[in-house]
Amino acid sequence: MAKKLFSILVYAAVLGMAGAAMAAPDVKIGATFPLSGNSGNAGKSAMAAIEIAAEIINNPHPGFEALPLGAGKGLTNLGGAKIKVIPADHQGNPSEGQSQTLRLITQEKVAGIVGSYQSAVAVTSTATAERYGVPFVVGDSVAANITTRGFKWTFRTTPVASDFANLYMVFLNELKSKGQPINSVAVVFENTDYGVSVAGTVREAAKAKGFNVVADIAYNANGADVSAQVLQLKDKNPDAVIFISYTSDAILYMKTFKSLDYMPKIVIGDNSGFSDPAFIKAVGELAQGSFNRSAWGVGPKDSVTWRINEMYKAKTGQDMDDTSGRDMQAFFVLADAINRAGSTKPEAVQAALQKTDLKADQLMMGYQGVKFDATGQNILASAYMIQLIGNNYIPVYPESAAQAKPVVPFKGWK
């Protein structure tokens, strides 16, 4: 009896293995983010977005057909293989980013990687991927040097500082042409990598577009007081003030604007602090009419983006943010490339990524498309201007994406 049972079990096992061999094996994609540490929240949000993207690709969900692989039949060119996301926590630490990338490549044998939130981590992680020849798609890190090192395995879907800087200036010019007298700008920025590099690009773009940069204020984001900066602005009286700030300093600026009764005509916040839900909760009612950038919009009910946001809300309890959206887009681009390659061989995926040519209507983010130049940077990456009205940011520019007309001047708390 026991012998018979044993042979049945062996039969079953052999059959089972044969069955497994017939279904295409899972395709592994690595996702490296700060899942703990100071930026743990941002990393977890991005990871949730990526898991939803895998869910959309792996299982049918009606309404996503516009996206590549949105039919939910897995990777069709690989026998309907499912995607398995392998998370890796780099804790915001560049050297940990390197070793996690190494683990994903050598132990998990992933077909490609997405990441990394902090630019400093993306810089080291992509270097490891380059050495091992595995495609790395950067979804959200914006430092220029990620794609200027001649790497062949690094691709970046997100818009970068120069895209934002141009957007701000084109937008200001548009307001000017509509009769708003905007000639001078002030750049106020926190004095670490992020603020300094973005401010430099904004300053150049402003000068190139004929604006007069009347104040250029670097400050320490950990400072206890920003009154002197606001008084400097009051003194120089620029038409538009562009902030490159983190959360607590952005909150302090808006409070100090009110306590010193200062209101510039136009306030632009470069994402980060101004996009933090904590900012809107704390000082949303003082910052009415401030502009910001985003490539993510929830869109009308039943649209693809609206559905994605519903799935995200069901999973995390909050609306999806721009950063997580950009990571999700990177994941879709990588999955699409693996599918077009019809293989998980790194060279084939790399070639498919190089040939990527997605149109705006195939994306869930508001880019004009995805097409990489020789450095791996997406040349169709773009963002739109959004404006804080009530508790929400509403797209206001360019007109193709706008849901409302921009309201100037800055209303603040009045």
Next chain:
Amino acid sequence: MVLLQVIVAGLLIGAVYALFSSGLTLVWGMMNVINFAHGEFVMLGMYVSFWTFTLLHFGVASFSVAAAVMLFILGILVYLSLIKHVMRGPMLAQILSTFGLLLVLRYSAFWAFGSTFVSLPENILGPSLNVGGILLSAPKVVAGLAALAITLGMHLLLTRTMLGSQILAVAENRNAAMLMGIKPDRMQAIAWGLSGASAGIAGALIATFFPISATVGESLGLIAFVVVTFGGFGSVPGAMVAGLIIGLIESLSAFYFGPVYQDVFVYALFVLVLWVRPRGLMGKA
């Protein structure tokens, strides 16, 4: 006019520094113990205020009291469970133990409250006061008045009351104080409690205009040490004067030379004062 506003803004933030530092003066100046976790005490005072406001809808006056009481208890607990024991060890053990306490409190706060910033409603203390065209931020005016009151109260407590004399006696000579029938542990526990209470009040008032997070001690903690050293060890009024001077220098240098250079001026003056007068502005020799 702008210059006057810059000066006023500097004095106001200086008053906030003085308020922040008031509790530190007591334990550092009077007892020769450096409490590196003082900024974390203030941070906890901010959270106590936030939660009593959010959950129990307490107003500013009541949540300041709540924060003071909670932090008074915490101060005593910290003394009894930690400081009392490490006081017997070498100086380095005292320094490292409060530094350890700083890390424990900061990261426990991260764990308990998350890394998201929270804030009290922006208008909780009303709009800015307009005095002849100069705008005075209401929360900072209140913070400044509270700093004055605490400074004065503490000064009177230490110089005019029996309790104060006993605290000072223990600070001066523990053994002699014991011979006079003073219980040193009780006095020091009370001093830590008072230090905690003033940190709690500082936290409550700073929370009315500053975003609350576990890392707030990073923004304000260092400056408190500068204020106490600058003002003079053991001098409560000295810390008040030092806070105002530092706020003023910060504001003027930030306005004329840029915010990133303000520390150059503050610390240059700090080093200069200590060079000329090592005991600080008002410290006893």
